[in-house]
Amino acid sequence: MFSDDIASRLLVIGGGPGGHAAASSAATLGASVTLVEDQVVGGAAHLWDCIPSKAMVASSMRIRAIRNAAVLGVSDAGHVELDMGNLSSHVGRIADSLSRGFTEMLVSQGVEIIRGRGRLTGPKTAVVTGDGGDVEVTFDHAVISTGSRPRVPAWAQVDGERILTTRHAYHLDELPDRLIIIGSGVTGVEMVHIFSSLGSHVTLLVSRHHVLPYRDAEVATVLEEDFLSRGVELLKGSRACEITREGDVVTVHAEDGRSVTGTHVLLAVGSVPNSEDLGLDAAGVATDGGFVPVDEFHRTNVEHIYAAGDVTGRLPLSSVATMQGRKIARHLMGFEVRPLEYRKVAQAIFTEPEIASVGLEEVDAAAEGRKVRITKVPLAANPRALIQGDTSGFVKVVSDPATRVVLGGTVVGHHASELIAPIALATQGRMRVEALVETIMVHPSLSESIAEAAE
Numbered sequence: 001m002f003s004d005d006i007a008s009r010l011l012v013i014g015g016g017p018g019g020h021a022a023a024s025s026a027a028t029l030g031a032s033v034t035l036v037e038d039q040v041v042g043g044a045a046h047l048w049d050c051i052p053s054k055a056m057v058a059s060s061m062r063i064r065a066i067r068n069a070a071v072l073g074v075s076d077a078g079h080v081e082l083d084m085g086n087l088s089s090h091v092g093r094i095a096d097s098l099s100r101g102f103t104e105m106l107v108s109q110g111v112e113i114i115r116g117r118g119r120l121t122g123p124k125t126a127v128v129t130g131d132g133g134d135v136e137v138t139f140d141h142a143v144i145s146t147g148s149r150p151r152v153p154a155w156a157q158v159d160g161e162r163i164l165t166t167r168h169a170y171h172l173d174e175l176p177d178r179l180i181i182i183g184s185g186v187t188g189v190e191m192v193h194i195f196s197s198l199g200s201h202v203t204l205l206v207s208r209h210h211v212l213p214y215r216d217a218e219v220a221t222v223l224e225e226d227f228l229s230r231g232v233e234l235l236k237g238s239r240a241c242e243i244t245r246e247g248d249v250v251t252v253h254a255e256d257g258r259s260v261t262g263t264h265v266l267l268a269v270g271s272v273p274n275s276e277d278l279g280l281d282a283a284g285v286a287t288d289g290g291f292v293p294v295d296e297f298h299r300t301n302v303e304h305i306y307a308a309g310d311v312t313g314r315l316p317l318s319s320v321a322t323m324q325g326r327k328i329a330r331h332l333m334g335f336e337v338r339p340l341e342y343r344k345v346a347q348a349i350f351t352e353p354e355i356a357s358v359g360l361e362e363v364d365a366a367a368e369g370r371k372v373r374i375t376k377v378p379l380a381a382n383p384r385a386l387i388q389g390d391t392s393g394f395v396k397v398v399s400d401p402a403t404r405v406v407l408g409g410t411v412v413g414h415h416a417s418e419l420i421a422p423i424a425l426a427t428q429g430r431m432r433v434e435a436l437v438e439t440i441m442v443h444p445s446l447s448e449s450i451a452e453a454a455e
């Protein structure tokens, strides 16, 4: 329980989802909170990652829906034209509005926000360098939530014009004519979906045998089929090692000797933690490969200094950073906290079809040699899917054969990111499959396939 003798001057460095959640929850619980942020409150998540990428996904889905409307008897849907300027302003407006909302909420909760770069100068002291010079801050607890940025391999010279990272993808003057995307993880495939829907010719370099190498091959197959059907070229088993640019033409060279030419290259090859110049040494905080390792309560090796979000090297998702931040606030304020169960995090890939999963996947069960019951139905038989003309995908539920407790599931299909919710709830609540089977869902709805798949 919170008590007055628990020190409650909290310094949060970084105002992304992790830092924002920690600051907001701690302030609500009675801490005196200072948040330091050098860009915008909301962080990279609002400026370059979750929000802008999903705004682009929304536009690309709308374009695809209009183009494919003839299937539903809607012909002559009009000439679809992309306005890159309007798209860019739309993306910017959403980020601004969310960031303003986040800031106002923190201010109303009494959080002091200092604009500038924060750096620890000792175990309980920090300095913030901003426009007005240096401000010294002392604290009882601190949260490091400085996020991450796109990884740029040594062989790639990003110029923000033709050789890009995701940070450049949302405000381009014109749609890339022939875009080469390097990296076929979650970010890479979302970028393929966005730009191929908007009208770019896309080539994807896949370093392994299929896209999304760490997911069920079945999931990757559905996605690859969709990509191929829209003319995306997949260069499999191709690991990029050099990019050259001559005027407006860029060439990506692969280790196997192949090369591909385009107008733009987009790198989606992971991220690196923002942990340099943070004064972690001065405070005695250990790092590992740049990440800040934390225990089950998100404490670093220095007990009163916590870390949340991408900088910890745990599951790099905004939703996870937010939950970490909330749990940190409760822990440092003296409340009992249950460790976060990373396996039960629902996650989605915003392609078309969407791919969402939670808990144990078939691929994990196989790797662990664990006996599981897997039930699956294709969406092709679902009335709502047929009505909407979006029949690709499936629902799969994984349960324990002995207890029938739901262990996880996968949904591939339209709105999978929403449809995964009941399976996530059942997984989190350790419910038996009957909870899903006996729930009467709306008819006709895609959710009916969840009840059916659980049976």
Ligand SMILES: Cc1cc2nc3c(=O)[nH]c(=O)nc-3n(C[C@H](O)[C@H](O)[C@H](O)COP(=O)(O)OP(=O)(O)OC[C@H]3O[C@@H](n4cnc5c(N)ncnc54)[C@H](O)[C@@H]3O)c2cc1C
Pocket (backbone or CB within 6 Å): 013, 014, 015, 016, 017, 018, 019, 036, 037, 038, 039, 040, 042, 043, 044, 045, 046, 048, 049, 050, 051, 053, 054, 116, 117, 118, 119, 145, 146, 147, 148, 166, 187, 274, 277, 278, 308, 309, 310, 311, 316, 317, 318, 319, 320, 321
């Ligand atoms: C293209 C892309 C799409 C994504 N889409 C999703 C999605 O759909 N769903 C999802 O859950 N996750 C998504 N993610 C992941 C998600 O964006 C991150 O996991 C999330 O942003 C991590 O939050 P964070 O709190 O660690 O920090 P960030 O959002 O990275 O914010 C950290 C903040 O700290 C500030 N900062 C850094 N150093 C200092 C300093 N010294 N002083 C002051 N301020 C500092 C930075 O300016 C930044 O504002 C996506 C990632 C990418 C790359």
